[in-house]
Amino acid sequence: xxxxxxxxTERGRRQGRWLKMCVVKADIFxxxxxxxxxAVARFLLKAVESFSGEAGRSYIADLLKGRLRSDFxxxxxxxxxxxxxxxxxxxGVISGTLRRLVEEKYISFIPGGKLLAITPKGIKALNTDRSxxxxxxxxxxxxxxxxxxxxxxxxxxxxLRDEMxxxxxxxxxxxFQNRTLLEMALEKPRSYAxxxxxxxxxxxxxxxxxxxxxxxxxxxx
Numbered sequence: 658x659x660x661x662x663x664x665x666t667e668r669g670r671r672q673g674r675w676l677k678m679c680v681v682k683a684d685i686f687x688x689x690x691x692x693x694x695x696a697v698a699r700f701l702l703k704a705v706e707s708f709s710g711e712a713g714r715s716y717i718a719d720l721l722k723g724r725l726r727s728d729f730x731x732x733x734x735x736x737x738x739x740x741x742x743x744x745x746x747x748x749g750v751i752s753g754t755l756r757r758l759v760e761e762k763y764i765s766f767i768p769g770g771k772l773l774a775i776t777p778k779g780i781k782a783l784n785t786d787r788s789x790x791x792x793x794x795x796x797x798x799x800x801x802x803x804x805x806x807x808x809x810x811x812x813x814x815x816x817l818r819d820e821m822x823x824x825x826x827x828x829x830x831x832x833f834q835n836r837t838l839l840e841m842a843l844e845k846p847r848s849y850a851x852x853x854x855x856x857x858x859x860x861x862x863x864x865x866x867x868x869x870x871x872x873x874x875x876x877x878x
Contacts, residue, residue, distance in 0.1 A: 697746060697754045698763075698789040702782060704739050705764050706775045713771040714844075715851045718751050724850070752854040757791040810877045811842035817873055821866065832866060833857060845874055 704717045712720075719726055723741025743751055758764045763779035766772065782789055815838055822829040833841075837857035846852040852867050853860065 692788060693746070693750075694754065694791065695788040697743060697751060698758060698791065699783065700739065700742055701751070701755050701758055702763060702775060702779050702789075705773045706780070706783065707735060707739065709774045710767055710772055712773060714752065714755060714773065714854055715848070717755065717773065718748060718854060719850065721751060722746075722748055748853055749856070749859075753856065754791065761791060763789075807842045810845070810874065811838055813873055813877060814838045814841055814870060817870065821869075833862070833870075841870065841874065845878065846871065847875065847878075 700721055701717065704720055705712070708716070708720075716726075716728075718724075720729070720736060720739055721741070721743040723744040729736045729740065755764070758779070759766070759773075761778075762776055763782055765774050765776050767774050814833075815835070818832045818838060819829050822832050825832075834857050837855060840855045840857075841852075844851070844855060846855060848871070849863060849867055852858055852863050852871060858867075
């Protein structure tokens with residue numbers, strides 16, 4: 658659902674109409690591509706290309722899902738062509754595809770930060786008619802936590818998860834699987850929206866456990 662909090666003004670009413678048009682465009686756009694994976698990958702590449710070096714994962718996912726943010730309004734002319742084009746696609750699919758695009762070097766992170774940039778390989782993929790076919794996502798393991806601080810955070814999150822599971826009398830994986838905790842330690846989400854991008858975190862678990870885990874991450878930073 659698209660929220661339209663600006664209808665008190667004519668500008669707000671215009672924006673509301675634009676948002677609705679963007680969401681309607683989504684089904685039309687998806688029909689132009691050979692597969693859902695190809696469509697999601699291409700829209701991610703287009704979005705990262707449009708905001709290369711300016712946006713992180715949460716920004717890109719919100720843009721394509723059609724989640725209204727105040728910073729979108731400030732640059733609406735650049736945002737509107739892509740806003741909501743993947744509104745009907747699960748956010749986990751978008752985030753998972755983005756991760757695979759990074760793994761296969763279509764997209765990269767700018768050194769020292771969480772901002773995304775398109776690579777020459779990504780630009781080449783956008784300029785060809787060939788479908789983008791990605792390899793299955795690689796499984797994470799503690800070995801990937803090369804920075805000691807990341808491993809320390811993982812152990813803190815794991816201890817919290819195990820304690821919560823014991824209190825509730827359920828297996829630890831019911832709270833979060835180890836892979837989910839590994840991604841949290843690597844990505845260090847700082848908000849509810851960023852937490853939802855982590856594998857294995859749905860809205861229900863984010864609502865029930867999210868605040869506690871975000872506090873551990875925040876205190877660790």
